[in-house]
Amino acid sequence: xxxxxxxxxxxxxxxxxxxxxxxxxxxxxxxxxxxxxxxxxxxxxxxxxxxxxxxxxxxxxxxxxxxxxxxxxxxxxxxxxxxxxxxxxxxxxxxxxxxxxxxxxxxxxxxxxxxxxxxxxxxxxxxxxxxxxxxxxxxxxxxxxxxxxxxxxxxxxxxxxxxxxxxxxxxxxxxxxxxxxxxxxxxxxxxxxxxxxxxxxxxxxxxxxxxxxxxxxxxxxxxxxxxxxxx
Numbered sequence: 671x672x673x674x675x676x677x678x679x680x681x682x683x684x685x686x687x688x689x690x691x692x693x694x695x696x697x698x699x700x701x702x703x704x705x706x707x708x709x710x711x712x713x714x715x716x717x718x719x720x721x722x723x724x725x726x727x728x729x730x731x732x733x734x735x736x737x738x739x740x741x742x743x744x745x746x747x748x749x750x751x752x753x754x755x756x757x758x759x760x761x762x763x764x765x766x767x768x769x770x771x772x773x774x775x776x777x778x779x780x781x782x783x784x785x786x787x788x789x790x791x792x793x794x795x796x797x798x799x800x801x802x803x804x805x806x807x808x809x810x811x812x813x814x815x816x817x818x819x820x821x822x823x824x825x826x827x828x829x830x831x832x833x834x835x836x837x838x839x840x841x842x843x844x845x846x847x848x849x850x851x852x853x854x855x856x857x858x859x860x861x862x863x864x865x866x867x868x869x870x871x872x873x874x875x876x877x878x879x880x881x882x883x884x885x886x887x888x889x890x891x892x893x894x895x896x897x898x899x900x901x
Contacts (some may be wrong), residue, residue, distance in 0.1 A: 673703035677738050695741075799811070
């Protein structure tokens with residue numbers, strides 16, 4: 671099996687949505703010759719948006735590594751980073767040297783804030799589509815929207831789709847298809863409510879309510895849990 675030496679960075683931050691990062695990771699880590707690095711402003715643990723799971727970044731923004739692919743996930747924590755000069759500067763600098771730069775979910779807002787989506791079509795989580803215009807992007811519905819070396823994916827589970835597309839670009843159809851089989855990615859959802867267009871108005875309203883509801887942080891021993899705001 672041919673190997674393609676390729677370095678991939680997946681950004682982590684507090685209040686990230688776990689599947690936004692883990693979905694593409696599960697695909698890209700299986701590309702022969704790939705090295706996947708989890709990167710954050712500072713190395714160390716990053717608490718996910720639910721408060722129940724922690725992901726760990728082994729690398730910081732100042733490690734000076736060059737990456738062939740950068741994946742920027744989303745989650746409520748993106749809203750805290752839209753004016754983070756250090757992070758946005760790193761995204762811009764990394765993008766200048768990547769072969770492909772990708773976002774998942776509201777990670778597109780970070781690409782936009784870094785100036786990468788100006789004049790491009792892009793997608794993000796359905797509840798944040800109206801924000802893309804703030805960054806000069808044309809909101810476009812689709813699981814993955816591709817503009818040359820910039821790829822944006824829709825919400826959460828679409829990270830798997832963009833991971834497979836990146837695997838295809840890096841290693842070809844045969845390897846990408848084999849990885850799809852390895853992870854047994856054959857969605858057969860029990861409901862047809864995976865997009866606002868397919869969902870009933872009642873389901874959309876409930877989904878918006880869930881998006882606004884605070885998660886609860888896991889309690890320490892002997893302590894009661896506390897809300898973790900999604901705002």
